[in-house]
Amino acid sequence: MPWILAPRRHRVAAGVAAVLLAACTSVPLPPERPAPVEEVRPTVPHPPAANAVERARSRWVPVDWTELPGWNDDRIAEVWPALRASCGRPAPGWAEVCARAMLEPPADDGTARAWLARWLQPWRVEAPDGQVDGLATGYFEPLVEAVRQPRGEFRVPLYGPPAPGTMAKPGWTRQQFDTLPAAKAALRGREIAWVADPLDALLLQVQGSGRLALTEADGSRRLVRLAFAGHNEQPYKSVGRWLVERGELTLDTASWPAIRAWARRNPQRVQEMLWANPRVVFFREEPLPDPSIGPRGAQGVPLVPGRSIAVDAGSIPYGTPVWLDTTEPLSATPLRRLVVAQDTGSAIVGAVRADYFWGWGADAEAQAGRMKQPLRLWALWPRGARPQ
Structure with a gap:
């Protein structure tokens, strides 16, 4: 969600080689994944920042790109299908950036990283009281x-x-x-x-x-x-x-x-x-004419395995690129990558909360069924636009 005691919306999904660029016309109700029995307790809260943005269930604080752990190691270009799919239903303030994302697909990871750094600003996602640690589950x-x-x-x-x-x-x-x-x-x-x-x-x-x-x-x-x-x-x-x-x-x-x-x-x-x-x-x-297409999330676009997450929409708007800092289930292997907020679920509540879409099949089930990891999040938002 993990979703066993505390699973995932939504459905699931992992691995989508091709993602539809057109927006879907009908959006299913979010699934009812159970809520976690135990929440990962936060550690030291950050003090309020003068330039922070208060959202319904979170606080966003602008930071430098160097704060994102592992930022230079991700295969960033892999996120583009998910990003372009979300741009079919752009959030307020995203029109120009989405137009560029559609017209300027990156040739490689370095180009993608440079494009994101040029057009987007990273924001640390915190709870309203400044807590930065949360919970990652899988579906x-x-x-x-x-x-x-x-x-x-x-x-x-x-x-x-x-x-x-x-x-x-x-x-x-x-x-x-x-x-x-x-x-x-x-x-x-x-x-x-x-x-x-x-x-x-x-x-x-x-x-x-x-x-x-x-x-x-x-x-x-x-x-x-x-x-x-x-x-x-x-x-x-x-x-x-x-x-x-x-x-x-x-x-x-x-x-x-x-x-x-x-x-x-x-x-x-x-x-x-x-x-x-x-x-x-x-x-x-x-x-299901194309098995590589994932199910639609709450945003109304197909989910991309390993690049889509479910979030609390009161913390992070649908379509927002999110830098994820967590670990894989049953290991201390870092799971640090850029994903897109495209789904939600009844148990996905809180500022620093994400349900990671693993895909479909036995391997995805094994990973999602055991995932209950510590988490930190950074949202990326168009430069010059105040997060909505």
Whole structure:
């Protein structure tokens, strides 16, 4: 989000070789990633600065480029597809810079770095009280095997929204959808596909979207995307937190891989665990003609693996390039790179808070499911323009 106890919006996503330059016309609601059980506590706050800009949930302080750790080591040119995609929906003050970004693609990393230094000003992102340390988690786009018609082990349905007028607000809980005849009837005929593992279905719901390697009724196979289409308006409850509260996992060991391992050891309790989360997410099926294109974030543009993040929009506006200073999961390897704020999530709250989009597939799942790292952030804004 990580998103196990404290995951990711939004859906996920990692690795987009090509990004659409035109703005999307419809923006899905942000996914409901759980909030972290433990926040990384800040250290020494910075005193107020006379030239700082106060935002709704953050304070921005202008700094020199030399303050950005590792700035000269990133493959900066890789961020251009994400930057240009966001320029399809430019924030106030970005029109001129975005026009130049569209017309002046850099030839290499050095050119990109020089271009950014010429047109943008770095700002340290702080909490309103001056705290500079925060939390980085990760999310991704699940890739799950599915079938169009139930058969064999594929018995767990993925649903589109109930027909209008068939569900009250708030709607039935997850347990009620599984047990009450009226609730079951509301979803009858709304099945999109079936998967084999109930945890895969939960994973798709937590992330908010995903990809299906779908086997059709005639035996043909194709790749499709499930996009977020709403939920039952019940509160999200983390199954990771549920396991920790019952002594099945600890805060230090709780992760998505650990949850899967617990489910394999305790198959008779999986249903009980799932019912602990009353929220049910509904999907819509979308074609996926180009697998290199990521899902759309809250900004309405495709996410780019390793170059898109989800943020608190009250701290950092969508489309803002952000210098990220954190570490990779399970190691002290620095993760310092330029990303673009293109998404959000219900758990992504606070000034120095980011959900890092890893992409899709097994490697992305492994990284995102374990990511819960210390974080510092710097936002880049057009020179001469006051951050909005």
